Amino acid sequence: MEKKEIYLLLTDTGTLFTKTIKLYTKNPFNHASIAFDGTLTELYSFGRKNIHNPFIGGFVKENIHDNLMREADCAIYSRSIPAEQCEKMINYIQKIKEQQDQYRYNLLGLFAIILRIRFNRENAFFCSQFIATVLAECGVTTFPKPPSLVTPHDLPQVAGFQLVYRGKLSDFHTHPNKVNRHIQNTTH
Template sequence: MSEKKVYVLLTDTGTLFTKTIKLYTKKPYNHASIAFDENLSQVYSFGRKGPGNPFIGGFVSENINEGLFKNATCAIYCWTVNKTEFNKMTNYMKRIEALKENYRYNLIGLFATNS
């Protein structure tokens, strides 16, 4: 069975919104994205729909060479999965992308968690 790699990016963009979240989480990174190719040409996450407003967000395809990623600090993790697992993940991502207008930020959840 053929193996494939999956990439997870953990990011700190340095924005005021990020700094505020970091005050609470005390973690170095607070944004997670996923990619399915080593060039990170298609990176997916739940993030800002526009760079200027952190409160309007949902499922987005991100470009790591633009916007908030340009000056971000990132940690990239990679793991190997079999082809069946890879196809399951990419198909699930395609289903989410096809219904992306149904997804929104849960801002209440952001501020109401106690973890």
């Protein structure tokens, strides 16, 4: 059975919004993205659409080279899954991408997590809710709680990802070959 690597990127961009979330979570990383390549070129999440306004959000294809991401602290995790499941994930995300104007950021869902209340909105996700939904819907893993209560901190622990890099995302950008070799050596 052919295997493919998928990647989970957790970040702390240091913005006021993430600092506020961090006050509650006490976790080092409060944003999650998923990728299907070791260079993180195909990187997807639900987050801000405008770098200057965290309240305008939705489905995003993120770029590790933009100002906000480049300066972020990060942890990169990987997991090997059957190629068929990887293809299902890519197709699931592609459908959302094609209809992204119908999707919104689930800001109210973030507040519901604080109260431990399951809060689903149609076609609305926050970052970890999106990734948990993709992983569950495509049969990669199941979570002990609803996706609307999954935090970025939960994702690597529950979904069986292995840490392969931790540091500044700009260092990943500056030394991608070194990091990619590290990723490949760590996951096999």
